[in-house]
Amino acid sequence: MNTLEQQLELEVSTQPRPSSPRFIETMQAYQRTAAMKAAIELDLFTAIGKTSGTVAEISQHIKASERGVRALCDFLVVMGFLSKYLDESEPRYSLTPDSATFLDKASPNYVGIATRFLGSPFLTDAFRDLAAIVRAGGPLTRERSLDHELPLWVDFAWGMAPIMYPVSEQAANLLRLGPEAKILDITASHGLFGIAVAKQNPTAYIVALDFPSVLAVAKENAERFGVSDRYSLLPGDALTIPFGNDFDAILVPNILHQWDRPTIETFLKKVHASLKPGGQVLIIEFAPNDDRVSPPMPASFVLNMLVNTTGGDAYPLSELMQMLRNGAFVAVESHSLLPSPQTAIVGIK
Amino acid sequence: MNTLEQQLELEVSTQPRPSSPRFIETMQAYQRTAAMKAAIELDLFTAIGKTSGTVAEISQHIKASERGVRALCDFLVVMGFLSKYLDESEPRYSLTPDSATFLDKASPNYVGIATRFLGSPFLTDAFRDLAAIVRAGGPLTRERSLDHELPLWVDFAWGMAPIMYPVSEQAANLLRLGPEAKILDITASHGLFGIAVAKQNPTAYIVALDFPSVLAVAKENAERFGVSDRYSLLPGDALTIPFGNDFDAILVPNILHQWDRPTIETFLKKVHASLKPGGQVLIIEFAPNDDRVSPPMPASFVLNMLVNTTGGDAYPLSELMQMLRNGAFVAVESHSLLPSPQTAIVGIK
Numbered sequence: 001m002n003t004l005e006q007q008l009e010l011e012v013s014t015q016p017r018p019s020s021p022r023f024i025e026t027m028q029a030y031q032r033t034a035a036m037k038a039a040i041e042l043d044l045f046t047a048i049g050k051t052s053g054t055v056a057e058i059s060q061h062i063k064a065s066e067r068g069v070r071a072l073c074d075f076l077v078v079m080g081f082l083s084k085y086l087d088e089s090e091p092r093y094s095l096t097p098d099s100a101t102f103l104d105k106a107s108p109n110y111v112g113i114a115t116r117f118l119g120s121p122f123l124t125d126a127f128r129d130l131a132a133i134v135r136a137g138g139p140l141t142r143e144r145s146l147d148h149e150l151p152l153w154v155d156f157a158w159g160m161a162p163i164m165y166p167v168s169e170q171a172a173n174l175l176r177l178g179p180e181a182k183i184l185d186i187t188a189s190h191g192l193f194g195i196a197v198a199k200q201n202p203t204a205y206i207v208a209l210d211f212p213s214v215l216a217v218a219k220e221n222a223e224r225f226g227v228s229d230r231y232s233l234l235p236g237d238a239l240t241i242p243f244g245n246d247f248d249a250i251l252v253p254n255i256l257h258q259w260d261r262p263t264i265e266t267f268l269k270k271v272h273a274s275l276k277p278g279g280q281v282l283i284i285e286f287a288p289n290d291d292r293v294s295p296p297m298p299a300s301f302v303l304n305m306l307v308n309t310t311g312g313d314a315y316p317l318s319e320l321m322q323m324l325r326n327g328a329f330v331a332v333e334s335h336s337l338l339p340s341p342q343t344a345i346v347g348i349k
Numbered sequence: 350m351n352t353l354e355q356q357l358e359l360e361v362s363t364q365p366r367p368s369s370p371r372f373i374e375t376m377q378a379y380q381r382t383a384a385m386k387a388a389i390e391l392d393l394f395t396a397i398g399k400t401s402g403t404v405a406e407i408s409q410h411i412k413a414s415e416r417g418v419r420a421l422c423d424f425l426v427v428m429g430f431l432s433k434y435l436d437e438s439e440p441r442y443s444l445t446p447d448s449a450t451f452l453d454k455a456s457p458n459y460v461g462i463a464t465r466f467l468g469s470p471f472l473t474d475a476f477r478d479l480a481a482i483v484r485a486g487g488p489l490t491r492e493r494s495l496d497h498e499l500p501l502w503v504d505f506a507w508g509m510a511p512i513m514y515p516v517s518e519q520a521a522n523l524l525r526l527g528p529e530a531k532i533l534d535i536t537a538s539h540g541l542f543g544i545a546v547a548k549q550n551p552t553a554y555i556v557a558l559d560f561p562s563v564l565a566v567a568k569e570n571a572e573r574f575g576v577s578d579r580y581s582l583l584p585g586d587a588l589t590i591p592f593g594n595d596f597d598a599i600l601v602p603n604i605l606h607q608w609d610r611p612t613i614e615t616f617l618k619k620v621h622a623s624l625k626p627g628g629q630v631l632i633i634e635f636a637p638n639d640d641r642v643s644p645p646m647p648a649s650f651v652l653n654m655l656v657n658t659t660g661g662d663a664y665p666l667s668e669l670m671q672m673l674r675n676g677a678f679v680a681v682e683s684h685s686l687l688p689s690p691q692t693a694i695v696g697i698k
Contacts, residue, residue: 022447031649032378033376035479036375037479067486071651072479101369111369114373118377127380131391134387135413136417341370
């Protein structure tokens, strides 16, 4: 209690002492996540899009209390996800342009389903004793680590698909492929990266590699997009299963960050060996600058890797490019996939 | 899956589709709370203030892994609570002015102890199923409600004292008291509001009312500030215990928000009856504007009241002032206690 005592024993001053709003806001930031998760679960944004936006109408629509709806809506207005206006004496809520685009199920760009993954207790609970993880240097048990087959990866595949869809289109566009190209999509997950390549290259053939439970999602998406006749499944662990060879391109979307440097370097050599001469590797990553603290989203991803992996990292772009060169790739180049926080790196064998 | 299907079936476009960084940031906002809580628990800021700020030195100082320290520090740089610079080849972290003031135990304004309350699992766990609370209109069980004696209130009394100390000084300064004034401090908690009155009015006598477990904290603080000879304890529940009468002032710091309107109105009548003619009531509250969505901190407090109370609210300032007038107080006035998010309301009998 020493510091508190020191503080409390300070003389009374007539000047206001400093306040610490940012600290308090940060200690309550978890409430923002809870509010968004609840709003998606209740389908609040869709209800606001469909109704005139009074508390009574919204409550009836989502079968929730008026007290709860009012508090949650006001909180979401403060967060900038809703607007509020007074129509005569009754307040009404309406969607902001951002919420109408992403959070109303009536929108083709709806991403709310991502709460299945981003709000999964498996992920959020891992942060409950972050101090212990910082002391230990990684997850406290093997079961808490993401680098093996988990039900969570099915949630990822379904949940993150709407967010990754535009990214996959941009990324696929970076490959230069001739006719009848043979593509390996490693840790395919939702499959969208490989599927985007198949759609943009009507004679390309895709081999999707992932754990079996997850490949079921990729297969369903391949059917949905009409490319299943050029799509096959390779169930297994990317670190141990043989890839085959003579691929024109190998896709490595959002997996390297889960591994340590030696694992990545070994993996990239295996990728290199599986490509035709002139073949391309396409890596998608969170790739911060060399300072490791910018831009905000790729840089802050490092905490997820500390909490959820034993050796992963948010590798700076320059390190990723160097690892490709070390793996004998030539003509390595990078492309920011704005407005997403992701970066594509293309290496040629 | 309808909406996902709609989305996935959209034609491939060469234009980048919209991205949703604010949604993703919000779904990960809980990580900011976890990072701050861990940093305080590890006493990371104090260690950075004492060392040259390299990962090796910080890790040694707080007995944590280098991998963990680097990830947490980088994350805190992104959040704006640390600075990072490259000294020759080695990165070093340093405190921002805000962190040096509030988060380094060597500072007299250290507030880190507030994580005991703000980061208490009792509070944070209550948000785990916010959708159910919104449906129900309040806490799912009586045990989850804050309006009775709880160990949490002792954490509040110790933890929030450094944050409330400057507020209590400003608030006490609003009272106009003659010699030998008799003051009742209702739900005294840490006791700082009554203690500030005692310090500013050297002949004032304070009666502190709260649950017995909490009054132990107020008593200790009264001794620490040298006012214990003018300080007595009234253990009990503010809603049921008789107050006594002929008080010159009654302090009501941060309690009204936990109650519904009828309870507050009954309570204020009891307060009125316990004051001398001309006596003052001093209320401290989160008091948003009539729109209930500004300023951000007082307005967003409403979610805490939904989650943790059966009838509480973030009452707008105009409603609080009206409730005082309804309780027969005259000359009701309000004072913003900037830079804190709190407001003082003074009513005269």
